[in-house]
Every structure is written in structure tokens, then in C-alpha cells.
Amino acid sequence: MASVTRLLHIQSPSCTSIYPRRSPGLDNSQHHIAGGVKGNFIHMRIVGLTGGIASGKSTVSDLFRSSGVPVVDADIVARDVVRKGTPGLRKVAIAFGDDILLENGEINRSRLGQIVFSDPAKRQLLNRLLAPHISSSIFWEIVKLWVKGCKVILLDIPLLFEAKMDRWMDPIIVVWINPEAQLQRLMVRDGISEEEARTRLIPRLHWTGRRQKLTLSLIILVQLRIREHSFRRC
Ligand SMILES: CC(C)(COP(=O)(O)OP(=O)(O)OC[C@H]1O[C@@H](n2cnc3c(N)ncnc32)[C@H](O)[C@@H]1O)[C@@H](O)C(=O)NCCC(=O)NCCS
Ligand SMILES: Nc1ncnc2c1ncn2[C@@H]1O[C@H](COP(=O)(O)OP(=O)(O)OP(=O)(O)O)[C@@H](O)[C@H]1O
Structure with a gap:
């Protein structure tokens, strides 16, 4: 899997501290030239990964992870901001009612999913409530990795364009797959009916209008790697 990092022109994806290390014979200015705070900051690359539900984003992010690239997963962040006792969960419970809570006070994801995936207005409401919490948590995750001196990280975020994070x-x-294959994968993975799966195939901001933002070589690479992955699974 070194090919992913090689294609991105990344020499070493691993993280080293940005704080200058004391070593004999180098004064502070030399530490900076040798890769101190400024150099690491400038050279931190954020690779964006997006795509529809069950398109295969996690499979692609695993390829990066196995190359040593740290991954920030927006779905995990989105779960953290609605944990029991968080301001995020309080806002969601006020807006959607206690019906979306389990008996133990945690969020009932499947119930909330049924509500928001079948009603665009409610989905927008949920997005509006959670977006500030998700964005700030992602920001701090990125800062933590920057402090560690990471040269490249991957941000796996389904709503990348909607959140206008593409500029960073x-x-x-x-990750794109044929919608019928996507439907099949979703039904099999989540054990849901075709009707329910279809409600989750939400029309997204049109990728092709943003083609100038995309790196063709990487898309091809990802398709090839996914195909290779499929062969390995057979
Ligand atoms: C509705 C919720 C409770 C359903 O939870 P569930 O565990 O069933 O699904 P999960 O969170 O694993 O999401 C699965 C996939 O659904 C899609 N998806 C999730 N939320 C949204 C959304 N608001 N709009 C469009 N697609 C979405 C994404 O492709 C995501 O990868 C949950 O998705 C949620 O809280 N969504 C709102 C937060 C959000 O925007 N998450 C996306 C991260 S940017
Ligand atoms: N190349 C592939 N061939 C066959 N099945 C695949 C392939 N890639 C992924 N899958 C399967 O498709 C399903 C969806 O993949 P994955 O979970 O990676 O999608 P995702 O985009 O991360 O999903 P979500 O949007 O829900 O987070 C999984 O069951 C996965 O095992």
C-alpha cells in the first residue's frame, strides 16, 4: 500500500512531534530549518474522502490507514457529539422529542435515522443542530494531528461539499459506485429492506460540477485498489 502515499508525493506519512528536539550542535533557528514548527505546518496535507452512503468510503480509508496515514472519520465524530450528556444530544432531544432516546438515555440511532432519512426538512434540521459541534470537533482532531507533526492526514466526511470543507x-x-450496486451493499450491510435502503440514497451535491477539485489519478487509483480488494475477497 505504499503506492497511495507515493502517488500523493508523501515521503513519510508517520507523525513526529512538531516541537523542536534538543540536539547538540543545533541552535533554535537550525531546528526550524531542519523541520520545526513552520515546516510541519506548511507541509500538512489534508486529503478529503467523500461519497454516498455505503459507497465504500471506509474500505478506501482503511487503505490509507494501512499506509500509516491518520484518518479523521466524521461519522465517528458525529457519534461522539451526541453521546449521553452532551450539548449535542440535548439539542437533538429538544428538537425531535424524547422518542429518539433509548431507555438508558442514549440516542436511538435507528429511530432518528428513520425520521431524518425519510424527511428532508427534518434532516436539514438535524444537520443544522449538529454541524457546529461536528465542525469544531473535526477542527480539534486536525489540530491534535498537526501538533503530533503529521505530514498527511485523511478526512473521511460524507458531507464534505455540503459543509463547504472542500476548500481546505x-x-x-x-468514491462512486453504480447506484444499484450501492443499494445492494446497503441492504446487505445494514440488513434493511429495499424500501428503507432507497430512502437512504439521498441525492447529494453533484460531484461532476466539482470535477476541477478532484484528482483524477487518485480516483482511478482508488477504483483499482477497490477492484483489487474485491478480487482478494473472492
Ligand atoms: C441519522 C443518524 C442518527 C443515523 O445513524 P446511523 O448509525 O444509522 O448511520 P451512520 O451515522 O453510521 O451514517 C451512515 C451514513 O449515512 C449517511 N449520512 C449520515 N448522516 C447524513 C446526513 N445528515 N445527510 C446525508 N447523509 C447522511 C453518510 O453516508 C454516513 O456515512 C446519523 O447518521 C446522524 O446523526 N447523522 C447526522 C450527523 C451527520 O451529518 N453525519 C454525517 C457526518 S458529516
Ligand atoms: N470493493 C468492494 N466490493 C464488494 N463489497 C464492498 C467493496 N467495498 C466495500 N464493500 C462493502 O460495501 C459495504 C459498504 O462499504 P463501506 O462500509 O466501506 O461504505 P461507506 O461508504 O464507508 O459507508 P457509510 O456511508 O455508511 O459510512 C460494506 O459491507 C463493505 O464490506
């Missing part, structure tokens, strides 16, 4: 990322990888 280069390159951007869109």
Missing part, C-alpha cells in the same frame, strides 16, 4: 482539502477523493 487537496486532493479530494470521491
Whole structure:
């Protein structure tokens, strides 16, 4: 999997501290030239990964992870901001009622999913309530990785364009599959009916209008790797 990082022109995806290390024979200015705070900051690349539900984003992010690239997963962040006792969960419970809570006070994801995936207005409401929490958590995750001195990270975020985060990322990888295959994968993975799966195939901002933002070589690479992955699974 070194090919992913090689294609991105990344020499070493691993993280090293940005704080200058004391070593004999180098004064502070030399530490900076040798890769101190400024150099690491400038060279941190954020690769964006997006695509529809069950398109295969996690499969692609695993390829990066296995190359040593740290991954920030927006779905995990989105779960953290509605944990029991968080301001995010309080806002959602006020807006959607206690019906979306389990008996133990945690969020009933499947119930909330049924509500928002079948009603665009409610989905927008949920997005509006959670977006500030999700964005700020993602920001702090990125800062933590920057402090560690990471040269490249991957941000896996389904609503990348909707959240207007594309301007911070280069390159951007869109994972795309044929909608019928996507439907099948979703039904099998989540064990849901075709009717329910269809409600989750939400029309998204049109990728092709943003083609200039995408890196063709990476899309091809990802398709090839996914195909290779499929062969390995057979
Ligand atoms: C509605 C919720 C409770 C359903 O939870 P569930 O565990 O069933 O699904 P999960 O969170 O794993 O999401 C699965 C996939 O659904 C799609 N999806 C999730 N939320 C949205 C949304 N608001 N709009 C469009 N697609 C979405 C994404 O492709 C995501 O990868 C949950 O998705 C949620 O809280 N969504 C709102 C937060 C959000 O915007 N998440 C996306 C991260 S940017
Ligand atoms: N190349 C492939 N061939 C066959 N099945 C695949 C392939 N890639 C992924 N899958 C399967 O498709 C399903 C969806 O993939 P995955 O979970 O990676 O999608 P995702 O985009 O991360 O989903 P979500 O949007 O829900 O987070 C999974 O069951 C996965 O095992």
C-alpha cells in the first residue's frame, strides 16, 4: 500500500512531534530549518474522502490507514457529539422529542435515522443542530494531528461539499459506485429492506460540477485498489 502515499508525493506519512528536539550542535533557528514548527505546518496535507452512503468510503480509508496515514472519520465524530450528556444530544432531544432516546438515555440511532432519512426538512434540521459541534470537533482532531507533526492526514466526511470543507482539502477523493450496486451493499450491510435502503440514497451535491477539485489519478487509483480488494475477497 505504499503506492497511495507515493502517488500523493508523501515521503513519510508517520507523525513526529512538531516541537523542536534538543540536539547538540543545533541552535533554535537550525531546528526550524531542519523541520520545526513552520515546516510541519506548511507541509500538512489534508486529503478529503467523500461519497454516498455505503459507497465504500471506509474500505478506501482503511487503505490509507494501512499506509500509516491518520484518518479523521466524521461519522465517528458525529457519534461522539451526541453521546449521553452532551450539548449535542440535548439539542437533538429538544428538537425531535424524547422518542429518539433509548431507555438508558442514549440516542436511538435507528429511530432518528428513520425520521431524518425519510424527511428532508427534518434532516436539514438535524444537520443544522449538529454541524457546529461536528465542525469544531473535526477542527480539534486536525489540530491534535498537526501538533503530533503529521505530514498527511485523511478526512473521511460524507458531507464534505455540503459543509463547504472542500476548500481546505487537496486532493479530494470521491468514491462512486453504480447506484444499484450501492443499494445492494446497503441492504446487505445494514440488513434493511429495499424500501428503507432507497430512502437512504439521498441525492447529494453533484460531484461532476466539482470535477476541477478532484484528482483524477487518485480516483482511478482508488477504483483499482477497490477492484483489487474485491478480487482478494473472492
Ligand atoms: C441519522 C443518524 C442518527 C443515523 O445513524 P446511523 O448509525 O444509522 O448511520 P451512520 O451515522 O453510521 O451514517 C451512515 C451514513 O449515512 C449517511 N449520512 C449520515 N448522516 C447524513 C446526513 N445528515 N445527510 C446525508 N447523509 C447522511 C453518510 O453516508 C454516513 O456515512 C446519523 O447518521 C446522524 O446523526 N447523522 C447526522 C450527523 C451527520 O451529518 N453525519 C454525517 C457526518 S458529516
Ligand atoms: N470493493 C468492494 N466490493 C464488494 N463489497 C464492498 C467493496 N467495498 C466495500 N464493500 C462493502 O460495501 C459495504 C459498504 O462499504 P463501506 O462500509 O466501506 O461504505 P461507506 O461508504 O464507508 O459507508 P457509510 O456511508 O455508511 O459510512 C460494506 O459491507 C463493505 O464490506
